[in-house]
Amino acid sequence: LSRRRSVRTADAIQEAAADLFYKHGFEATSLRQVAAKVGIQVGSLYNHISGKDVLLGNIMIGIMDDLLTAIRSSIAEKSEPAEAFRAAIDCHIRFHAEHARDVFIGNSELRSLEPKALRQVVAKRDEYEGILRELIQRVADEGHADVIDVRLQSYALMALGSHVAVWYKAKGPMSLDEVVSAYTKMIFRQMGLVSAEV
Amino acid sequence: LSRRRSVRTADAIQEAAADLFYKHGFEATSLRQVAAKVGIQVGSLYNHISGKDVLLGNIMIGIMDDLLTAIRSSIAEKSEPAEAFRAAIDCHIRFHAEHARDVFIGNSELRSLEPKALRQVVAKRDEYEGILRELIQRVADEGHADVIDVRLQSYALMALGSHVAVWYKAKGPMSLDEVVSAYTKMIFRQMGLVSAEV
Amino acid sequence: LSRRRSVRTADAIQEAAADLFYKHGFEATSLRQVAAKVGIQVGSLYNHISGKDVLLGNIMIGIMDDLLTAIRSSIAEKSEPAEAFRAAIDCHIRFHAEHARDVFIGNSELRSLEPKALRQVVAKRDEYEGILRELIQRVADEGHADVIDVRLQSYALMALGSHVAVWYKAKGPMSLDEVVSAYTKMIFRQMGLVSAEV
């Protein structure tokens, strides 16, 4: 059926657009480039998307959904706060390293979003940060950690994630596991948590 | 003298452009907007700049120079590694918090730079990171710190700086001194440095 | 039968197109709008029409045919010139008032017709005006009227018809009968005809 083909084209458009938005930025990317990358004419794009803004919006919302899904499932069955926190950090660093492109777009193209999509994305972003913050709080409440400032601590976590996405390369000198392990130690220390405990 | 006026106009253009690049991004900013903000016509811009790219290049190089000057003078007369490191962190966080606009541009518009300017900016950026890394290394060598990975540690520092620039507001709930102090503590812990020692 | 359904769809397309051409004009109406109004997809239109121009041509030719049929049957069995003329005016005003949409399209979209259809429509239009002109001439020849200029008089008649179509609303303050009666009087006076005579 052509139904499948259509879906494939729509996906290809999102993929191509994400690649180009990553490389050149949303504003600097023309739909001509997107169409060329997909292998269709510019006008044909409009059989699958309703406009350039919406395309960006969908991509960014999709990214945030993936991120939320990942973090939620990572902590799903951990009842111990410290255990959940460790799992969350693992997921957090790993996701950012493995989805560098998407993470970068998610961080840098917020200002190109139309108001409505912006609100949605910001809401999801707040939700994500809320999850991290609650985990930090719970670890602190349990008495295992000596958190200086929960808000700042969550910011620091977000910062590390975004930054890993910038420099980490799969073919670089450190394996992803090593990176995750090193960052985990650093974060634990930051919070006055003794790594061994967890 | 009209010489002065000219200089003032040229500066006003850089200021206006930086504001707009920050708010809307380089690609999304038109020289018409810049001219309007300065209060002149588009054509008149070309009496002061030679093109849009060069304008961006100058802004970014200027930012990097300011940053380098700041960090250098902060550690100028500190002979003790730990003392110098503490001063550098203080400067690093403070600069990023106080120059949010410039820092943001410096991080997000690299890809809009023409090759030549890009090389210059990247060189300065590498230089800056080199300074941080050397400080970390020296502190580690002295034996006061237990650094997990020097490179990662410098990355983490850079990440925190960029991120502070995003969220810190002069009128927010924390004073700049408090922010600096908290971040300093967190970084010291990360490195296994006992704050009290320094 | 699907034969009937097909005819019904074809008619619905003409109806929808006429509505839209009336409201927005031929050039400003897209086939997408037409299809949407009918409740089918754009591509499906081409099972019933062969193109946008032809659609317009058919509509306009249909309108002219209706008009010609109406005027002819209105004067069919009137042998007295004055009687026939009165009947024709009645029909003329009434038709224009009752078919405002079609009349408006017929007047305003001539320039959007392709040459061939244009010739056809203009021929029918000339034919219609010829009928009016002949009636005027006959009334004048009979000596009952004092026509200043037959051509101008026929133009005036055409003008009134087109204009009635613009302002007359079925739910307005005057009934159609009143409008017809008033216009008839005015035209008779214009021609120096005493209304009572006829």
Next chain:
Amino acid sequence: LSRRRSVRTADAIQEAAADLFYKHGFEATSLRQVAAKVGIQVGSLYNHISGKDVLLGNIMIGIMDDLLTAIRSSIAEKSEPAEAFRAAIDCHIRFHAEHARDVFIGNSELRSLEPKALRQVVAKRDEYEGILRELIQRVADEGHADVIDVRLQSYALMALGSHVAVWYKAKGPMSLDEVVSAYTKMIFRQMGLVSAEV
């Protein structure tokens, strides 16, 4: 100075646009055509106009202003109602015959106007009709005329004007004076006015 040149270009654009809107209609006219007719590039148009709609709006408002100015000055110093009415009709027919292009645009492109310009044009149009209607009313009040319906009578006048614009050609068989004289007689008769009286 270039000031004059600029004004001339701006005028040339309005002229060219009016010609093309007349010939092909607003929707069917592209700014490319307008620019080509003026002898500049499409983009250059935007140094003089702010958009296609505004261009149309300015043209139509200009037309209505001209028409209002003409009718007002035609009746300026006539104190006798019948005399003023005769002068108004003269002006009305003459203006419509001599400004066929503008009148046609004024009548046919109302639906292409943006709401704001539409309101302005409709207001001016109402004002014009109001003037005609008041003249008719005054003639009727004076007792010289037997007007069947003032509103209809004013409509009829408007209709004749629009229609004259359609068929009258300066090089046609009738001189403009003859046309005006014939129409005047016809209108007087319509209103039961004895031409000789005035």
Next chain:
DNA sequence: CATGAATGAGTCTTCATTCAT
């Protein structure tokens, strides 16, 4: 120095039309 008209390439988007399913 400032102006503003002109340029020409480029932007997103819409459209009538075709065609395989």
Next chain:
DNA sequence: AATGAATGAAGACTCATTCAT
């Protein structure tokens, strides 16, 4: 018959840049 993806041309409009005044 109906669908919907694809096409290619065209639309209005914006932009960085140039240059005569």
